[in-house]
Amino acid sequence: MLLIAPYVKDMSVLWALLLISAFLVVAAFVARFTEHTCGRELDVISP
Numbered sequence: 001m002l003l004i005a006p007y008v009k010d011m012s013v014l015w016a017l018l019l020i021s022a023f024l025v026v027a028a029f030v031a032r033f034t035e036h037t038c039g040r041e042l043d044v045i046s047p
Contacts, residue, residue: 004019
């Protein structure tokens, strides 16, 4: 994220929001499918 931050100011609002959304999707995927949380319900992981 810190490598991309300087380029956000040159992006349009739409592309900046899509970039932030992409980071959130990747973070959710990593949080959901790591070894510690794999196979557990989301209510148990994050009540």
